[in-house]
Every structure is written in C-alpha cells, then in structure tokens.
Amino acid sequence: MPHVADGPYAPPVPAHELTVTSADGARLHVEVHGPENAPAVVLSHGWCCSTAFWAAQIRELAADHRVVAYDQRGHGRSPANPAYGTEPLADDLEAVLKATLAPGEQAVIAGHSMGGMTLMAAATRPAVREHAAAVLLCSTGSARLVPSATVVPLREGRVRTWLTRRILGSRAPLGPVTPAARRILKYGTMGPGSAPDMVEACARIVHACPRRVRYGWSHVLDLLDLDHGVRELRMPVEVVVGTADRLTPPVHARELAAALPDCVGLTELPGLGHMTPVEAPDLVTGKIRALAAAHMSGARDERSARTAAPTAAPTGVQTAAAQTAPVQTAAVQTEESA
Template identity: 35%
Template sequence: MKTLGKTLIGLGVGVALAPVVTVVGALAKEVALAPHPRQAPHEPLLDEPTAPAELIRVVADDGSPLNVMAYGPADGEVIVLSHGWTCQGSYWYPQINAFADRYRVVVYDQRGHGLSPVGSSDLTQDRLAADLAAVLEAVVPEGKRALIGGHSMGGMSILSWARNYPEAVEKYARGVLLASTGAINILHELAIVPTDLPSFALPLRRAVASSVAYTPVPVLHSPLSRRLGQYLALDDHATAEAVRFCEKMMFDTPTRVRSRWARLFGRLDVVAGLDALTVPTTIVVGDHDRLTPRLHADMMAERLRAHDVLAEYEVLTDTGHMSTVESAHAVNESIARLLAITEDAAVVGADSLGEAVEHRA
C-alpha cells in the first residue's frame, strides 16, 4: 500500500501536501482492500467478433481521419456506438457479438484512441460532436435512421452532437442509448475518494480525484496498476476476464491523450443536448460507478422524462463504470428492447418516431 500511496501522491502534485496525504492515504487504503477480480467461466461476448467486418474511411471536418469499423450485413439496420475515455472501438465487442448477425454495427475510435490520430484540433465537446456527425453522415444510409449508443465520453459525444446539430437528431437517430455517462460536472462529481475523511481534508477530495484523472503521469503496467484500474473503472465483483479486457484498452491510450481529454471533463456542459433529444432514449448506469456516479443518470432521466422521451432507465447491480462490459447481457437486453420499440422509425418518413415514444417501455 505504501507504493500505491506514493504513486497516488505523485498524481496529486500541486495540491496542499498534508490534506493530500490524508486523502490519498484513504484512497490507497480503499484500493488495497478492494477484492481481487473474481474468477468466472469464459464470456464469449468478449471474444474478437467473427462477423464480417469492413473498414470505412471517414475524415472529420478538420481533415483528421477517424478509424471506423462496420460489422454485420451491409444492408442491415444500423447501430452506431461511440466509446468512452481511454477505450476504443473494440470496447463494444459484447454488443457487436450480440447484434452483428442481423444488424450493421458501426464503431469508431475517438481521436487519439485506438487507430484514430489525435489530429491538430483542440479536444473540446464541439470536437466530439463534429466527429460523431462525420461518422453518422458516412455510415447511415440516406433515408434510414440508426440506433445511436454511447458509453461515458461516447454518451457525452451524443449529447454534444444533439446540442450542436438538433436538426440532425430525427434525421439520423431512431433511438439513443446513454450508458454510464453525464452531461455536466464530470470531474466535480467523481466518487473515487472516500467520504469519511477529517473535515480539513474534505475540500480536497475533488481536487485529488481530478488530479488522478488528468495528470499526465505514465501508469506502468503492473499488478498495482491493475488494482487501481479496477477500483476506478469496474465494480469490486468484476471478473478477471472483464478487468483484463478493459485494462488493455486503458494502457493502450497514450498518456498525453488521456490527460488532454480528461481536462475537457472539468468544463464540459452538454445539458442542452438532453433537451435536443426528441427520440426514445434509454439510460443505463452501474450502481457502483465511481467515474460517472448514478446522480448523473438520475438528472438525465428526470430531464428526458420531462420531455416524454425516456424509454427506459436501468440501474445495473454489482456494476461499475464499464457497464456495457461488466453487465453486457443486461445492456444488450436494453438495446434489444429499444430496437423493438423503434423498429418502425428506422426509415425516414415513416412518421413513427412519435409512436415509438408513445409505446416506450
């Protein structure tokens, strides 16, 4: 635990030392005492997909290429999935494996992740929106609508897109999935540091939590980093296979890219995107999500319910931030229900988006 504490103190450089030691010590204790990943039978949903795959060339509006992969039948109804921070398109293997036998499942690497270069533009919420807009324009056939899903930063991408391009929502989307995400105050509401601290240390909980997220310190691949990664991103009940699956993507993300995107979370505000969603929308969140805790999902659900577009809101038990991996079967069932209630809205001009909302779960 001493080594872990030193590592975390290094991430919290620049904050008053005494309270930092207290906060970091509490965090290190939580990580050290967290259960090891549990052993479980192999989960086939985490395997590399065997469905036919196609590389699609997409260039964003600033000239930067985006790595886009499409799985499944070329003439299938389209599902577009946007991954989160420190992940890549392969994060969606559980959904590709579940749906690519009959749907066209499209995933892309956010810039700086996977095979998409970071480009020269500033990493902003507008950039998230513009990149998603470029992908949708390239992969959704004329006259068709897609189910659009996003996890974490991918959900923020959808909300930013809806905020910036409200006229495009009903053109491209039959329904929306928001998984383990938020619309505002992302760093402010991180739940990675314990709350039972001395009063003098409480004001620095958020500062230390933010530093852990965005300080550009390389994280070496080790059992220690694996424990920290699981604590931050997955539930204590996560399987060893799920931890390894997520860990690889986290470590594949360049340190500087991780830091630059994380800084966006301190100023991100895409609440207006919730008001622009006029299609049936499902929200899922883990009950033990430390990165985008349930309070974000509660707020979004209340907002969407007020606009009468909330299709379903599910809190997943024994699940952390990586919900679509940790609770893949439950999330896939939610997606299937959303596909079912929006089936008639897959074609533009069917005049059925309103009916889909009327018949939401």
Template identity: 40%
Template sequence: MRSADGTRLHVEIHGRADAPTIVLTHGVLCSLGFWRRQITDLRAGHRVVAFDHRGHGRSEVARRGRYTVEHLADDLHAVLAETVPAGRPAVLAGHSMGGIAILAWANRYPGDIAARARAVALVNTTPGEILDNVRFLRGPERLLGARRRVARTVAPLAGIPLPRRMPVRRRLLAHIAVGATAAPRIGHELDRIIGATSARGRGGYGAMLVNLVTALDPAALTVPTVVLAGRKDKIAPLARSQLIAAALPQLIALHELDSGHCAPLECADEVTAALRELSRDRGESISSPVETA
C-alpha cells in the same frame, strides 16, 4: 474517414448492409473493442457501426488543443453522416464519454437529430460536472474546492506515456471502474484497452473531462431514449443518470444494472438486450414513465 478538422477516424461496420443500424461510441481511455460483446451479439441481425475517438484505438492522434466537447460532437457527426443511410436513422449508444459525445452532438446539431437518430441508449454516463459527483477519493465536502484545483493541476500528467502493463493501474481500475463482484477478466481486459490508448488522447480528453464543470442539456436529445445506470458506479453515479432521465423529452426507461462503471462488459447481455429492443420497429415514437430493473 475524416472529421471536420481533418482528423482521421477509424470506423468499423459489421453485419448486413440492409439491417437496422446501431452506432456505438465508447468512453475515455478505451476503444471500439470495449463494445466487443455487443458487436458479436448484434451483428447477425443488425448493421453495427463502431468507431475510435480521436487519440484512441486506431484513430489519429490529433494535435494538442483538439480534444474538446465540440470535437466529440463533430467526430460523431462525421461518423453519422458517413455511415447512417439517408432515410434510415440509427440507434445511437454511448458509454461514459461516448454518452457525453451524444449529448454534445444533440446540442450542437439539433437540426440533424431526427434524420440521423431514431433512438438512443445512454450507458453509465453524465451530463457534466464530473469532479463534483464522482464517488471515490472525495474526502470532506469542505475540501471539494481544493480537490478541483489539485485535479486540474495534475490533469496534464495523464498525457505522460505509460507502460502497456501496469499491475497498480489494474488494481486501481478494479476498485474504481468495475463493481466488486465483476469477474477478474473484466479488469484485465479494461487494463489492456487503456494501456493501448495514446498518451495525447488520454491527456487531452482526460483534461477535458476534469474541466467539464458545466452540464450539457439532456433536453436537446429529442428522440426516444433509454438510460442504463450502474448501482455501483463510482465514476458516473446513479444520481447522474437519474438527472439525465428527468430531463429527457422522450424517456423510455431508466434501467438500474448491477454493475460498476462498465456495464457493457459487466452486464453485457442486459446492455445488448436493451439495444436490440431499441432497434425494434416501434411504428411510432415513445414517451413513457421511468422504470427500473
């Protein structure tokens, strides 16, 4: 299928056609394979839709300049319009940049939220202001401005082709992206997925995230929502999830998981259980206090 600007998106649908739909959107540098555990565990009782963001996985590598928050929203909108049956809104789940995509979609297409989404899960994500809140290589607060300038200067280097296998990258990922107690196989799997991401997709959306200095409004997301956060997340720290949760009109719960930034890999069973619970027929919308688990 194609997005609004003609970019071809790779979409996969697993499970029964008549089952409740769950749409999965992955984070930057990854692909729909990041959700493999959730796809495997949910497809027996659900219709699971997963897609690759432009420049990632098997989706088309768009031209430079076509990697913006608006493109994130438009791509998700195209997927929902094509795969979510009329009158049967889906559960949407977004990890990291995938969560940003859902927030961007809700802000850009407010009139379509009720028709396409019955509930949402935001996993290890943030509404924006990323550089100011990451918990690695921070240095003194007085140098924050200089760090911003350096990051924006070097961001284009993310588009340089890299080898598929790179031991230094894997060690860096293990330190930054996953929790210290995560199984080594998770770091290996993440490195394999990232190594397969196109240079242009990596550079385009990497630069977009570095320059995302404003925040998307979580209040635009007007359906029941669960927020899943990692206590050891250095990329989208717990405080960012707490900020989102506080602004959501229909917060179900904020769940704190024993993970780093990759809860769908590190705490796969807990994430799957949260998605399965969201897809349950509740009969009416929910608005309840924050819970932690």
C-alpha cells in the same frame, strides 16, 4: 497487444473498415459489422477506450443488425488530433453518421461515458436529428463530473475535488498491465464483483490509450457542461448506470432521466461500476436490441432505397415524462464475489 485476443471480449473481425474525415480534417477509424441491409446500430465509446470496448455487443448484435463502431479521435486507430472539445466530438459523430448511413436511414445510437457526452454535444446536429431513431446512454453525465466522482474515498467537497482533478488529469503513464494496475483500474472503474476477464479486457483497452490523449480529454471532461444538450435529445432515450459507478455516479443518470424530453427508462445495476457494457454485456445488448425493435422501421430494403420516415413508438411501449421516468433495478450476476 491493445486488447484481449480470445474470449467474449475479443473484438470480432469487421465486415469492412473505412476512414472517415471529420470537419477539421481529423481521421476516424470506423468499423462496420453484420449484414449490409439489416437495421443499423451506431456505437460511440468513452474516454481512453476504443471500438474493442464494444466487442460483446458487436458480436451479438451483428447477427441481425448492421453495427457501426468508431474510434474517437486519438483513441484506438484514430490518429491523435490537437483539437479537444465537445464540438469536435459532435463533428466526429456527425461525420460518421453521414458516411455510414443512407439519407433518412434510422439507427439506434448507443454512447458510453464520453460517447454519451458526444451524443449530448451533437443533439442539435442535423445528422443526429435525421438518423437517431432512439438512443442508449450508458454510465454518463452532462456536467459537474469531477466534483461528483467518488474515486477518492472522502466526503464531497473542495479537498476531494482537488484530489480527483489531479488523479484523473494526471500526465503519468499507465505503464504495462500488471496485477497492481488491474487492481487500480478495477477499483476506479468497475464493480467489486467484476470477473477477471472483464477486468483484463478493460485494462488492455485503457492502458493502450496514448498518455497525451488521455490528458487532453481529461480537461474537456473536467469543464464539461452539456445540460443544454440533454434537453435537445428529443428522440426516445434510455439510461443505464451501475450503482457502484465512481466516475459517473447514479446521480448523473437520475438527472439525465429527469431532463430528457422522452426518457423511456432508467436502469440502475446493483454493484456494477462505470464499465457497464463490459460488466453487464447481455443486459446492454438487450437494451440496444429492444430500442431497435420498438423504435425503428422493420424495413430491410437496400440502403439506397430507404426513405426518411421517423417511426413512432408502437402502442404499448412505455415512454415517460421527464419527471416520471421509470426506474428499473436489475439484478446482474457476476463470476466472483465482492
């Protein structure tokens, strides 16, 4: 089973599903949850994950938002495709936005890890400029991912980079979800205090990713250079990171906050790892909900009647210049001690 069947991380049943075709013919599995005419949220997951990764956010947000979640190519129920790269990621996001949002309809778009990189890659695309009212970037970075990763407990340098590249780019199968596999995944991707149900949910999702897909995308992440895309994200953007993130350490979040034209906040979560939407589900859901309330129109007319009118941040919403993005440290409770 690719995901847990019950509890807070069990994927909710979508209102409807569709297949979207990207620019190169890649087929993408898309789910839509919540009321048809509610404010829209679009969720883009990370490397080796699937729509199931957003289960906690979908369950809460779908009460009063229309939530669109899609499987990145080769992940989840989206078939594998030989095209790997940041441009295909951007093509895919653009295709999903065009297929699920009405002309001019605004949405909050949240991206985790490779999903955040997808947004950076698509920053200049017309569909992103048209539809993104605000963006949430969770546990992500724009470049230099492998040299900065701390999965290997060595001092930064050539040896650590060499070892990290071979670990993250391994062709070895992950195999079944065993106690040892859970411990390895928890060490590499989650904070030390992550609750067992969080670890189980992430392990089921990650281990379901096909080996060739995991390997193919690892090379894209190794060579990633999207610094230019960060500067093109001109809508309000909020950044979230765990202080114990070994894959995209907080240095990346701070660099993003400094480079974004309109960073409205940087939140560092003490003791949390790379899987922030799973490790801090209520906080991440709250960030998405707050961005929607602050930066989206309150109109709930029929989608076909919506107009393309960008909504400015209301008075009192704090925005920050690149150099002065407010850094918030949030205390997050976990169910077991480190």
